[in-house]
Amino acid sequence: MTTRVGVIQFPGTNCELDVIHAMTQLGADASILWHGDPTVNGVDTVIVPGGFAHGDYLRTGAIARFSPVMQAVADFAASGGPVVGICNGFQILCEAGLLPGALQKNAGLKFLCEPAEIRVETSRSVLTNGAQVGQVLRVPINHFEGNYICDASTLAELQAEDRVVFRYVRNPNGALDDIAGVCNAARNVVGLMPHPERASDRLLGSQDGNVLLGSVLSACAKVS
Amino acid sequence: MADSLHVQLGMTDDEFEAVVAELGREPTHLELAMYSVMWSEHCSYKSSKPHLKRFPTDAPWVMVGPGEGAGVIDVGRDLAVAIRIESHNHPSAVEPYQGAATGVGGIIRDVFSMGARPIALMDPLRFGNLDDPRTRYIFEGVVSGISGYGNAVGVPTVGGEVVFDDCYRDNPLVNVFCLGLLNHDELQLAVAGAPGNLAVLLGSGTGRDGIGGASVLASAGFAEGSLDKRPSVQVGDPFEEKRLIEACLELYRRKLVVGVQDLGAAGLSCAASETAAKGGAGMDVDVARIVRREPKMTPVELLTSESQERMLAIVTPEQLDDVLEVAARWEVRASVVGLVTDTERFRVYDGRFDALGIPGKNPARPHGDNAEVLSSDSAPIADVPIGSLGDGPVYYRPLAVPDDLAERQADDPRGVLATKFADGVDLSAELLTLLATPTIADKTWVSRQYDHQLFLNTVVGPGSDAAVLRLKGTTKALAISTDGKARFCALDPRVGGALVVLEAARNVACAGAVPKALVNCLNFGNPEHPEIMWQFSEVVDGMSEACAALDLPVVGGNVSFYNESRGANIDPTPTVGVVGLIDDLKVIPPAAALRDGDAVLVLGATAPELGGSEWASVLHGLHAGVPPIADLEAAGRLLPFVAELANSGAVAGIHDVSDGGLAVAIAEMAIAGDVGVVIDLAGVPISEACSQAEILFSETSNRVVCSVSQLDVEVLLAAAVAAEIPAAVVGIAGGAEVSFGACANVGLVEATDVWRYAIERSLRR
Amino acid sequence: MTGMPSYEAHIDISHLPGVADPAGSTVERALPALGYDNVSGLKIARSIKLVLECASEAEAKRQVTEMCERILANPVIENYAVSVTELARP
Amino acid sequence: MTGMPSYEAHIDISHLPGVADPAGSTVERALPALGYDNVSGLKIARSIKLVLECASEAEAKRQVTEMCERILANPVIENYAVSVTELARP
Ligand SMILES: Nc1ncnc2c1ncn2[C@@H]1O[C@H](COP(=O)(O)OP(=O)(O)O)[C@@H](O)[C@H]1O
Numbered sequence A: 001m002t003t004r005v006g007v008i009q010f011p012g013t014n015c016e017l018d019v020i021h022a023m024t025q026l027g028a029d030a031s032i033l034w035h036g037d038p039t040v041n042g043v044d045t046v047i048v049p050g051g052f053a054h055g056d057y058l059r060t061g062a063i064a065r066f067s068p069v070m071q072a073v074a075d076f077a078a079s080g081g082p083v084v085g086i087c088n089g090f091q092i093l094c095e096a097g098l099l100p101g102a103l104q105k106n107a108g109l110k111f112l113c114e115p116a117e118i119r120v121e122t123s124r125s126v127l128t129n130g131a132q133v134g135q136v137l138r139v140p141i142n143h144f145e146g147n148y149i150c151d152a153s154t155l156a157e158l159q160a161e162d163r164v165v166f167r168y169v170r171n172p173n174g175a176l177d178d179i180a181g182v183c184n185a186a187r188n189v190v191g192l193m194p195h196p197e198r199a200s201d202r203l204l205g206s207q208d209g210n211v212l213l214g215s216v217l218s219a220c221a222k223v224s
Numbered sequence B: 001m002a003d004s005l006h007v008q009l010g011m012t013d014d015e016f017e018a019v020v021a022e023l024g025r026e027p028t029h030l031e032l033a034m035y036s037v038m039w040s041e042h043c044s045y046k047s048s049k050p051h052l053k054r055f056p057t058d059a060p061w062v063m064v065g066p067g068e069g070a071g072v073i074d075v076g077r078d079l080a081v082a083i084r085i086e087s088h089n090h091p092s093a094v095e096p097y098q099g100a101a102t103g104v105g106g107i108i109r110d111v112f113s114m115g116a117r118p119i120a121l122m123d124p125l126r127f128g129n130l131d132d133p134r135t136r137y138i139f140e141g142v143v144s145g146i147s148g149y150g151n152a153v154g155v156p157t158v159g160g161e162v163v164f165d166d167c168y169r170d171n172p173l174v175n176v177f178c179l180g181l182l183n184h185d186e187l188q189l190a191v192a193g194a195p196g197n198l199a200v201l202l203g204s205g206t207g208r209d210g211i212g213g214a215s216v217l218a219s220a221g222f223a224e225g226s227l228d229k230r231p232s233v234q235v236g237d238p239f240e241e242k243r244l245i246e247a248c249l250e251l252y253r254r255k256l257v258v259g260v261q262d263l264g265a266a267g268l269s270c271a272a273s274e275t276a277a278k279g280g281a282g283m284d285v286d287v288a289r290i291v292r293r294e295p296k297m298t299p300v301e302l303l304t305s306e307s308q309e310r311m312l313a314i315v316t317p318e319q320l321d322d323v324l325e326v327a328a329r330w331e332v333r334a335s336v337v338g339l340v341t342d343t344e345r346f347r348v349y350d351g352r353f354d355a356l357g358i359p360g361k362n363p364a365r366p367h368g369d370n371a372e373v374l375s376s377d378s379a380p381i382a383d384v385p386i387g388s389l390g391d392g393p394v395y396y397r398p399l400a401v402p403d404d405l406a407e408r409q410a411d412d413p414r415g416v417l418a419t420k421f422a423d424g425v426d427l428s429a430e431l432l433t434l435l436a437t438p439t440i441a442d443k444t445w446v447s448r449q450y451d452h453q454l455f456l457n458t459v460v461g462p463g464s465d466a467a468v469l470r471l472k473g474t475t476k477a478l479a480i481s482t483d484g485k486a487r488f489c490a491l492d493p494r495v496g497g498a499l500v501v502l503e504a505a506r507n508v509a510c511a512g513a514v515p516k517a518l519v520n521c522l523n524f525g526n527p528e529h530p531e532i533m534w535q536f537s538e539v540v541d542g543m544s545e546a547c548a549a550l551d552l553p554v555v556g557g558n559v560s561f562y563n564e565s566r567g568a569n570i571d572p573t574p575t576v577g578v579v580g581l582i583d584d585l586k587v588i589p590p591a592a593a594l595r596d597g598d599a600v601l602v603l604g605a606t607a608p609e610l611g612g613s614e615w616a617s618v619l620h621g622l623h624a625g626v627p628p629i630a631d632l633e634a635a636g637r638l639l640p641f642v643a644e645l646a647n648s649g650a651v652a653g654i655h656d657v658s659d660g661g662l663a664v665a666i667a668e669m670a671i672a673g674d675v676g677v678v679i680d681l682a683g684v685p686i687s688e689a690c691s692q693a694e695i696l697f698s699e700t701s702n703r704v705v706c707s708v709s710q711l712d713v714e715v716l717l718a719a720a721v722a723a724e725i726p727a728a729v730v731g732i733a734g735g736a737e738v739s740f741g742a743c744a745n746v747g748l749v750e751a752t753d754v755w756r757y758a759i760e761r762s763l764r765r
Numbered sequence C, D: 001m002t003g004m005p006s007y008e009a010h011i012d013i014s015h016l017p018g019v020a021d022p023a024g025s026t027v028e029r030a031l032p033a034l035g036y037d038n039v040s041g042l043k044i045a046r047s048i049k050l051v052l053e054c055a056s057e058a059e060a061k062r063q064v065t066e067m068c069e070r071i072l073a074n075p076v077i078e079n080y081a082v083s084v085t086e087l088a089r090p
């Protein structure tokens, strides 16, 4: 059966159509979940895409986490459903407490839209089950607040539990321990700053993102 | 004695008399205020109108030409593209971040007012020299403003231009180009339809910011010490605009609007009167219905405020509820502020709609605003013939050739430079200095601050001759380039105007596209100076001639006059945005890069043309001579040839020759390909005897450099001969040096370093 | 209008000790070039001002503190300080 | 160490009247959904703290005010208020 992918749209989100496009190319049935509806509509996986939910005013993700859909996402995650936050989505999942840590302004205090290389640090996550540990992927970044931070004990825990999912090969934003993405303890919620959907087509210069998006679809197959 | 009201509002005595004649009585304060903004240079184009008529605007693929929010062209498969370019120069001089940000917001509204989803921005920018601290502040602020607004509103900035020249020190130019995509049946026009229709104001509350913005900021010179006359700075709200875009696109999709117009210069006065005037209708507006951001705003303020992020939608009463529901869902404020009438008059009331039973109720007023709503049978506070607001005066301003022009043109830099740089002199240092010139140097410091990938269309982003966007679901792609070359225009505005068009068209061709439409932003000095008006007229003629020759319709534009400060006018600076179409995009178009082992081919002949060149002007301070010839016939042969080459996979790399000439073009390709190159100047096709320095640095138009597999060279040369295009192999890519034989030789590593980090280094000073 | 008194709240949200303040240090680093070589410890905080109608000052303070905990500040990286003053009735 | 006394300066930066504060109004509009429908006039700005060594309090205040004009605030859209207090010598 076709995997049903729900892509959340908050006011200010802007990568939702891109994620839907990339997922559709991979054969999924992807559609929008409106932030104001308190349900994930029975989808197989939820993606919180990039953009500027609520303008990123106050702090990235600060307002979005109160949207009615977020309780449904939390319940879905608690029941083991695969949830991926990309860029702003990662920031929102951190604010919502579904992932540890926070994302601060880039160390250079400038927005960065550029190619990045990330190393897959674990294949035990819904986003990397189809990737090899140590594999380097070319996936663009596009953010002002991508500088990952958490307290020392959280970092120790992430490291000890193999929950750092990606590290930058060359740290572009000052992120702690070069972290580009992390997952929760159950490994079904993953957040990352780079945009896999932007590396989903030959014409876009890289298809490495499909390794990740494809992993999500296989994770769904396993869950169901 | 204090100036009379109309003078304070920036109107001449004659203009005031015209208003009195129109009304048959003295205007009220509100009426006069509306006329003053509507008849301002910025809104009425009173000085430029007679000239702009000369642009060729027709082609079978043009769906909407100049005059609407944006031009629209058919690109096949039921798809259309809307394009527009606009300036935000004066606001950016006052507050660089917000000035640039609100410029982005404004141009995006123009494009989605046509029914299109905005999918790309480009930003042609001009600043003073980076050794001036204030210029560095303005430059960084403008770039952050575009980044801050464009990224958050969710429209990628896929390219642009940055030029540094002293003439922009106190008057930076911030032009913004936007492109949108729509299906044919989604096209929206700013019309009001039948009497009884309602005008719904959508978006931000109306504040005092930007009151008189159009007339105060963009329609007069920038006097020293005019600080207190400045309207308060407009702050952009990209989140509001993003919701406004989505709400409007949903309204269009569901066919819920009759017409729509953005609120730009002259605010509600303009949007409400224009939509109705077009269809020969009238419009009543009730200011009590306007959502206010500040207490105690007067009708004058409410009608002329240029607060950002607002749109006016005309809807039928039957569809109002659906419209309000869509707005509510997107958290967009919406209130019924106008009623279409059959009076052909524009009437303003304060508190009449409730009594008439027009749906909607007066919105809550801000804290501290207890102003009483006037009774329903009160007389209008403005009542004017609706057409008269948009039918301002037209000025046939005097034209005069600048006194010193002939002398300047005669003083060609060629003479001085020939003596200083005779054949045999080492030109390596000249080349390195050119590569490190901020105008030529790498712009990645700028473009990486912009999201240039959103929507997954960007096949070629910033860094090549043109940006290339695929049209998903088709095999088609668009190529876009923005260009300007003010120094050429200063030396000969007519030739310069044509050269700008040729360069943009060539950039688009290098991406494999056929140029289809052009928009222009004409940045000039004070039109009350006959020399400036002459420059303007000549530029329009030069651009028109080039466009006509290339079958390139002008579908829109914008005029920015009064770019003067401390009595000095900027160089005449037309910028253009050209959109080209690739019908069948098979491969990623070739980059402006060399490939190791390839032959380096030059198309087009070089002439000793140094007037206005980067080398003569910037490196040697010689601002004189004549610009290169604008050979329109040669362009007509070259462009289709180049487009075909680029799109057929026959070349591995391709780059047009512009700033800095052949030497810079080839060095840039070497840097981009991360490979050295050995060139033999003797092989370069010339149309006239040239010194070595002239071959390297002349900025002759109609030239392109290609990187071609050795195996394909003969075929390509034969094709060029058949197309009557001068062409020759001039060298081979390889090694670790960028070498032009004995006359210039620089290490690839050093060339890369000076080019790549020049802007960052200038900023760290 | 509830008829309740109004309070103005000031909230200063700063970085937790140990969390870098890149904006603050960047400004501090830029100062010597402008002739100020006597500045240290520069920190930039977000400041929020708001007016709220509430039964009492204590209740106002409680509500604002709750807003800080819930939305205005992020306890993972930020500290906050709240002060509340009653506004004169108009 | 110059041997001069140290002062702590607080700078409160706010928007000039009439200048829009989109961040502030967006947060204000989000609050009712969280149960706070009694909030108005929410503004988000910055505050800056710094320490400077200076000959006198008056001189410290003069310097900080000058810094505000030149770099810390943007006088085209912002207002600022400066307060300076002497720090106890260690
Ligand atoms: N302000 C800018 N914003 C985005 N991209 C820019 C900007 N300025 C220059 N670029 C990009 O840098 C490249 C080189 O620009 P330019 O030298 O003006 O090109 P050309 O000479 O071919 O017209 C282009 O791809 C252009 O889009």
Ligand SMILES: [Mg+2]
Pocket (backbone or CB within 6 Å): B464, B465, B466, B507, B655, B656, B657, B658
């Ligand atoms: Mg070019």
